[in-house]
Amino acid sequence: MNIQENQEGKWQILQVAGRVxxxxxxxxxxxxxxxxxxxxxxxxLDLSEVKYLSSAGxxxxxxxxxxxxxxxxxxxxxxxxxxxxxxxxxxxFSSLFTIxxxxxxxxx
Amino acid sequence: xxxxxxxxLTLVPAVLLLSMAAILMAFxxxxxxxxxxINRAGYSLTYSNAKEIDVLFETxxxxxxxxxxxxxxxxxxxxxxVTSLLRRTLxxxxxxxxxxxxxxxxxxxxxxxxxxxxxxxxxLLTKTLASAEYDYTSWEWFRRPLERRQGVWGEPYFxxxxxxxxxxxxxxxxxxxxxxxxxxxVDISLENLLxxxxxxxxxxxxxxxIVTGSGRLIAHxxxxxxxxxxxxxxxxKEKSDYFRILHTMVSAGDTETRELVDRVNSKxxxxxxxxxxxxxxxLVIIYPSDEIxxxxxxLKKRMLLAAAIVAGFILLIIPWVSSSxxxxxxxxxxxxxxxxxxxxxxxxxxxxxxxxMRHLSRAFNRMGSAIIDQIETVRRTTAEKERYHQELExxxxxxxxxxxxxxxxxxxxxxxxxxxxxxxxxxEVGGDYYDYFRLHGGKIAVVVADxxxxxxxxxxxxxxxxxxxxxxAARRVPPAEVLRRANRVxxxxxxxxxxxxxxxxxxxxxxxxxxxxxxxxxxxLVRGINGHSRQLDLPVRLPxxxxxxxxxxxxxxxxxxxxxxVLYTDGITEASDLNDNEWGMERxxxxxxxxxxxxxxLTDHLLRRVDEFATGREQHDDxxxxxxxxxxxxxxxxxxxxxxxxxxxxxxxxxxxxxKVALITGSVARDTGLSExxxxxxxxxxxxxxxxxxxxxxxxxxxxxxxxxxxPRDEGLEAVVIDSGxxxxxxxxxxxYDGEVNLDSPIGGIGLFLAKRSLDRLTYEPGADDGNxxxxxxxxxDDSLLNCTRN
Numbered sequence: 001m002n003i004q005e006n007q008e009g010k011w012q013i014l015q016v017a018g019r020v021x022x023x024x025x026x027x028x029x030x031x032x033x034x035x036x037x038x039x040x041x042x043x044x045l046d047l048s049e050v051k052y053l054s055s056a057g058x059x060x061x062x063x064x065x066x067x068x069x070x071x072x073x074x075x076x077x078x079x080x081x082x083x084x085x086x087x088x089x090x091x092x093f094s095s096l097f098t099i100x101x102x103x104x105x106x107x108x
Numbered sequence: 109x110x111x112x113x114x115x116x117l118t119l120v121p122a123v124l125l126l127s128m129a130a131i132l133m134a135f136x137x138x139x140x141x142x143x144x145x146i147n148r149a150g151y152s153l154t155y156s157n158a159k160e161i162d163v164l165f166e167t168x169x170x171x172x173x174x175x176x177x178x179x180x181x182x183x184x185x186x187x188x189x190v191t192s193l194l195r196r197t198l199x200x201x202x203x204x205x206x207x208x209x210x211x212x213x214x215x216x217x218x219x220x221x222x223x224x225x226x227x228x229x230x231x232l233l234t235k236t237l238a239s240a241e242y243d244y245t246s247w248e249w250f251r252r253p254l255e256r257r258q259g260v261w262g263e264p265y266f267x268x269x270x271x272x273x274x275x276x277x278x279x280x281x282x283x284x285x286x287x288x289x290x291x292x293x294v295d296i297s298l299e300n301l302l303x304x305x306x307x308x309x310x311x312x313x314x315x316x317x318i319v320t321g322s323g324r325l326i327a328h329x330x331x332x333x334x335x336x337x338x339x340x341x342x343x344x345k346e347k348s349d350y351f352r353i354l355h356t357m358v359s360a361g362d363t364e365t366r367e368l369v370d371r372v373n374s375k376x377x378x379x380x381x382x383x384x385x386x387x388x389x390x391l392v393i394i395y396p397s398d399e400i401x402x403x404x405x406x407l408k409k410r411m412l413l414a415a416a417i418v419a420g421f422i423l424l425i426i427p428w429v430s431s432s433x434x435x436x437x438x439x440x441x442x443x444x445x446x447x448x449x450x451x452x453x454x455x456x457x458x459x460x461x462x463x464x465m466r467h468l469s470r471a472f473n474r475m476g477s478a479i480i481d482q483i484e485t486v487r488r489t490t491a492e493k494e495r496y497h498q499e500l501e502x503x504x505x506x507x508x509x510x511x512x513x514x515x516x517x518x519x520x521x522x523x524x525x526x527x528x529x530x531x532x533x534x535x536e537v538g539g540d541y542y543d544y545f546r547l548h549g550g551k552i553a554v555v556v557a558d559x560x561x562x563x564x565x566x567x568x569x570x571x572x573x574x575x576x577x578x579x580x581a582a583r584r585v586p587p588a589e590v591l592r593r594a595n596r597v598x599x600x601x602x603x604x605x606x607x608x609x610x611x612x613x614x615x616x617x618x619x620x621x622x623x624x625x626x627x628x629x630x631x632x633l634v635r636g637i638n639g640h641s642r643q644l645d646l647p648v649r650l651p652x653x654x655x656x657x658x659x660x661x662x663x664x665x666x667x668x669x670x671x672x673x674v675l676y677t678d679g680i681t682e683a684s685d686l687n688d689n690e691w692g693m694e695r696x697x698x699x700x701x702x703x704x705x706x707x708x709x710l711t712d713h714l715l716r717r718v719d720e721f722a723t724g725r726e727q728h729d730d731x732x733x734x735x736x737x738x739x740x741x742x743x744x745x746x747x748x749x750x751x752x753x754x755x756x757x758x759x760x761x762x763x764x765x766x767x768k769v770a771l772i773t774g775s776v777a778r779d780t781g782l783s784e785x786x787x788x789x790x791x792x793x794x795x796x797x798x799x800x801x802x803x804x805x806x807x808x809x810x811x812x813x814x815x816x817x818x819x820p821r822d823e824g825l826e827a828v829v830i831d832s833g834x835x836x837x838x839x840x841x842x843x844x845y846d847g848e849v850n851l852d853s854p855i856g857g858i859g860l861f862l863a864k865r866s867l868d869r870l871t872y873e874p875g876a877d878d879g880n881x882x883x884x885x886x887x888x889x890d891d892s893l894l895n896c897t898r899n
Contacts, residue, residue, distance in 0.1 A: 019770070022799040023763035052770065054795050055859035066851050083788040090865045091858060092847040 002049075003031050010042045013078075017049035020057035028057065032064040032075075041073025047080040048101070053087050061093065076100055111437075112430035116423070123422045124415070131411045139404050146400050147365050150380040150393060155363075157308060157316070158382035158391035161301060164203065165261070165386035168296045169278050171201050173259060176280040176292035179209050185216055185284075187223070191234065194225040198232055205267075205275060205297045208237060209282070210244050211290035212254075226295070250291050253281040257288065261387050264298060264326060264334050274298040274326075274333055276387075302327050305391075313373050314395045319358050319381075321388030330372050346371075357381050358390045370394055436465040440472060452480050500536040500564075507537050507567055510574055512544055515708060518552070519871040520826075520883055524617040525552070528707035529734035530715070532679075532727070539566025539608070540677050540730035541574055546881075548584050549754060550819065550826070552617055553577075556675035556734050557610040558629065560651070569606045573598065573652065577612065578878075587614050587625040591652065591660040595627065598653035607653035611646075611675050615667070620738045622673065623662040627652045630681065633674040634667070639701040641674065643693070669740040672707070674700060679731035680714070683722045691721050707735040753820045761802045761812040761831070769798055773818065773827070780820040781888045789866035790825060790886045796859040797829050797870075797882050805833025805880065815879070824868070824887040835874030 001018040012035055020028060035043060043064070047053070065075045079101030080088060088094040109117075178193050179185070190209050198204055206226030213220040222237035222244050237244045244250050249262045259280035267275045275295045282290045301318075305327045308316035317328040323338030325331050335342075339358060342351035350371040357366050358381055370377035376397040381390045398405075436456075443454055455476060456469035511531055516522045529542035539559030547553050555577055559566040576597055580590045591612055598608070609629040615622045624632065624644065628651035633641045647661040667673055676696075683691045699717040703710055711733050718731070755776060759765050770791045777787035798814070806812045815830040842864055844857025864870045869885040 019767055021763070021766045021770075021795060022803065023766055052792075052795075054766075054792065054799065055862050056799065058858055062849065062851075062853065069851060083785070083792075086785065086788070087792060087862065090847075091862055092849045096849050096851075 001027060003027065005031075005035070008044075011044050011076075012040045012042065013044045013046055015046040015049065019052040020050055020060075021052060021054040022056040025054070025056035025060050029060045029063065032060065032067075036064075036067055036071070041068055041071050043068055043073065043075045044078050044100075045075065046078045047084055048078070050081065050084055053080075053084045055091070058087070058091055058093055061097070065096065074098070110430075111434050112427055115426050115430045119426060120419065120422060124419050127415045127418050131415050135408055135411055138407055142401075142404050142407075146378075146395075147380075150365060150378065150395055150400075151363055151382070153308075154316075154380040154382040154391055154393045157304075157393075158384050161304070161318070161391060162384045162386045164296070164301065165278075165384065167201070167203060168294050169259060169261075169280070169386055171197060171204055172207070172278045172280040172292050172294035175207060175209060175294070176259075176282045179211075179292060180282045180284045180289065185218060187218060187221060190218075190221070191223050191225070194223060195232060198225050198227065203296055203300075204294050205273075206295040208293045209290065210237060210250055210293070211282070212245065212288070215284070215287055215289040221290075249277055249279045249293060253279040253291050254288050257281055261321060263322060263324065264320065266334075267295070274302065298326065302333065308393060312396070312399060313370075313375070314377075314393065314399065315372065316391060316393040318384065319354075319390045319392060323355075323358075354379060354381075354392060358392070361390075367397070368394075370396060433462075436461045436469070440468065443472070447476060447479065452476055452483075503564065503567060504533070504536040507533070507541075507571070510543075510571065511541060514873075517544060518546065518617075519873075520869055520885060521552070521617045524739055525615075526707045526737040526739055527552075527554075527735070528711050529556075529732070530711055531730065531732040532715070533562075533730045534679070534727045535563055537564055537567035538562060538730035539570045540679065540732040541570050542675070542732050542734040543574060543577070544734070544736075545578060545581070545878075547581060547614060550616070550618065550821075552615045553581050554613045554615060554673075554675065554734060554736060555610065556629065556632075556677060556732055557608050558677040558679075558730070558732070559608040560606055562730065565604065565606065569608060569653075573608050573610065577610070581612075587612050587623045587662045588660040591625050591627050591649075592658065595650075595652045595654075595658050595660075596656065599656040599658075602653050605653075607651040609651040609677075613673070613675075615673075615736065617738075620667040620669070621664070622667055623664055625660050625662040627658075627660060628654070630676060630678055632676070633697065633700065634665075635672040635674060635700050637668065637670040639703075641697040641700050667736075667738040669738050672700075672710070672735055672737040675732075675734040675736075677730060677732040679727070679729035680718060680733065682729060683718045683731070684725060684728070685721055686724050691718055695721065707737055711735055755816075755818040757816045757818075758813050759816055761806045761814050761833075762810065763799070763802060765802075766795055766798060769816065770795055776818050776820060777825050777886070780825045782825060782886060786886055786888075790827075790884070793863035793866040793870065793884055793886075794827055794829070796863040797884065800859055801829060801831045801833065801882075804836060805831045807834070822888075824885060827884040829882040829884070830879040832879045835880045836872075838872035838874075 001016060001020065001024040004015040006013040006015065014031060014035070016028060018024065032043065045061070061075065061077070068075050076098040077088070077100070080099065085094070088097070088099070175193060175197055179190060182189060194207050194209060198207055206224060208222055208224040210222035211218055220238040223234060224237050225232055225234050252260045259278055262277040262279065264274050264276045266272055274297070276298055277293050277295050279291045279293045281288050282292055305316045305318065315329050318326040319339055320326060323340050325335035325339065327333060328335055337345070339351060339355045343355040348369065348371055350368055353366050353368045357364070357379060361383055363382065366379045368377055368379055369375070373396070378395045378397055378400060379392060380395070381392045383390050440456065443456060446454065455473045458466055458469045458473060460466075461469070511529070515528055517527060527544060529544065531538065531540045531542055533540065539562060541555070541557050543553070543555040545553050557570065557573055559569045559573065573594070576594045577590065580593045585593070591610070608627070610627045611624065611629045611632060613622050613624040624646060626646040627649055631643050631646055633643055635641045644663065644665070646663050649660045650658045681691055681693055681696055695717070699714055703713055714733060715731070755772070757772070759769065773794050774787055774791045777790045778784070782790060798816070801814050802808065812833065817828040817830070819826040819828070841857055842860050845853075845861040847861060863884070867884055868887045869883070871883045873881045873883070875881060
């Protein structure tokens with residue numbers, strides 16, 4: 001799993017590539033924590049290169065969302081692939097997050 | 109009656125009697141002595157007084173006789189000389205009240221001559237007794253001495269002329285030559301005597317008196333100074349014994365004391381008498397008895413008091429004595445009661461108390477120790493028995509636990525088969541067992557076995573067989589080979605020559621095909637859809653453990669939908685009634701027919717029928733039943749399992765393996781014909797299950813492995829994940845997350861939720877020894893759209 005960071009206005013964007021599973025989810029969690037510790041409140045996760053997302057990743061997303069919402073910020077998801085979108089939907093997480101991207105109109 | 113009462117009742121009267129007897133003896137001796145002393149004292153008192161009185165009379169007599177002698181020897185008898193003799197005599201003898209010399213008129217020249225000199229108021233007066241009116245020669249006091257020619261005492265009399273005092277006169281004859289010439293008299297006053305006698309008052313009411321020679325009484329308190337009658341008259345006249353006794357005593361002249369009832373004060377008294385020789389009378393003293401005996405009475409009182417004190421002391425001491433005697437007994441009683449309540453903590457003191465009690469205490473203590481030893485022995489024996497029984501029960505529990513009890517046992521096969529089994533040992537533990545377990549390729553193994561013999565040995569052999577069969581069956585060898593190998597092991601080292609008859613079958617729940625192999629076991633039955641049973645004709649081979657090289661042969665058959673395979677042991681068919689009739693195959697088959705319902709109720713029904721038949725008899729052999737029914741119309745199309753395609757992987761339980769698992773699983777899923785979405789969902793589900801094993805079953809600990817079996821089927825893909833970690837409560841875990849997420853959601857249970865949602869079926873079997881199994885199944889059917897809509 002690779003993580004890249006970009007800035008776009010007030011949004012800080014994390015771009016992750018590869019699998020987000022029990023093995024790699026802790027790295028993503030670390031990255032989010034570092035951003036928040038550095039003052040980040042408005043976060044976006046670019047899921048376009050994420051091939052797989054398991055419940056371990058979902059737990060990181062939920063934990064991060066709780067933190068930034070507590071700081072009156074937000075975490076938004078961007079451009080998940082079909083299988084990842086499927087996971088978000090099955091798990092009920094798609095109702096919790098703002099999911100942007102090419103197909104965002106379909107889900108929101 | 110207790111000891112104290114008994115002692116009181118026996119000792120007190122005895123002691124009282126003894127002390128009374130002693131007191132009485134002492135008393136009577138004392139009384140006798142005292143009486144003797146009193147008598148002696150009384151007599152001596154009487155005697156000494158009588159003597160003194162006697163002296164008085166004797167003196168008077170001598171005075172009179174001196175005068176008589178003087179007058180008799182006078183040569184020249186002249187009146188003046190006689191008178192002066194009288195005067196001189198009176199002067200010399202103050203006791204003499206008066207004196208006279210009276211001469212016979214014819215005997216002397218003096219003729220009638222009788223001068224009388226007497227005292228009055230200290231003066232000596234003289235008068236003559238010779239006168240015309242008083243012829244003294246006719247008086248007794250003159251005549252009697254002359255007649256008797258000796259001196260005589262006259263009767264006492266009151267001298268009216270001389271102051272009215274009581275007098276008594278002694279008259280002595282005067283002899284001149286050969287002739288009696290007259291009489292000389294001496295009067296003495298008895299006043300002194302009376303006062304002396306009166307002073308002799310003995311005690312309070314005693315008294316003294318004189319009995320004169322003629323028997324008259326002087327100074328008797330009842331009769332005046334001088335009694336009117338003589339004692340003999342009184343004795344005749346009076347009715348009382350008083351005077352008679354006195355008369356007898358005085359006449360006898362003895363010195364014996366006499367008992368009498370005192371006439372004066374009507375009390376019993378004691379009389380003493382002593383003679384007064386000079387006057388021929390007696391002095392009598394009368395003592396009242398009570399006064400004499402008052403010291404005796406006092407003595408008696410004191411002795412009785414002493415006796416009472418002794419008795420009281422004994423009364424007081426007996427309870428103390430009896431208590432000191434009985435206190436060890438009481439202690440013995442209380443200790444015996446404690447023993448009888450089971451408290452053996454105390455012992456009797458063997459070192460104190462009387463010898464007998466010490467012996468008793470020692471014997472009692474020995475008895476106590478013996479009882480304690482006995483109880484200990486009984487307790488130990490009981491405990492051993494109890495332990496043995498407990499161990500048997502534990503063994504029975506373990507044996508029952510060996511038997512699979514999960515009904516229905518395989519969730520994913522619940523639509524295909526109904527299976528139920530039971531083993532009921534005749535004793536605590538038995539040699540029968542049934543078994544079923546999952547085999548490779550989705551098959552199910554079924555086993556029914558009957559070890560020769562019963563009890564613990566059979567149970568051990570059964571456990572060994574059970575493990576052996578499972579172990580060999582897991583090696584994917586055909587049924588005949590399973591039995592051959594098991595037999596080889598069991599027969600190899602079998603000094604006790606035990607053996608086991610056994611039926612082993614491999615059943616495919618999807619096709620109904622079954623391979624059955626018998627090692628000397630009762631032929632199984634198949635109950636048809638019409639209810640009739642048929643017996644399967646299996647190739648007959650030796651039981652396991654009997655002979656080293658035995659080969660076995662399987663029978664292939666197909667169980668049609670609705671048919672029931674009935675495996676059993678001979679405990680069923682050989683159950684006997686009171687007349688030794690066996691239940692037999694016919695009754696068995698008849699009981700099997702005509703009953704619908706699931707296998708559990710059919711089993712219960714069969715057991716009830718057997719028990720009804722064998723009512724009144726103890727179950728003599730283990731009973732085992734295993735019923736397997738192929739259900740009608742399972743909704744899953746049955747397909748052959750291609751065993752060649754099954755993938756079995758042993759993988760390290762670490763998160764690095766997840767990507768590889770996903771890769772392999774995705775590939776197999778697509779090969780099996782799952783759609784892309786279904787394949788990805790299967791991969792997701794398996795990933796979550798494996799993550800769960802790694803993180804939870806093993807707690808992330810390194811060095812563990814898990815087994816992944818992928819079974820491609822015509823209709824879908826099945827996966828089994830087997831771990832040997834900590835089992836978990838599947839139902840609870842699945843319900844932790846319900847698909848409704850919000851910011852307060854707990855971050856748990858999402859994984860299994862995702863897995864379950866992504867599959868057609870997800871089941872879990874926690875296992876103790878052969879691992880926990882998670883079964884995943886995803887159908888190939890193209891209903892993914894339906895799934896999407898449902899989700």
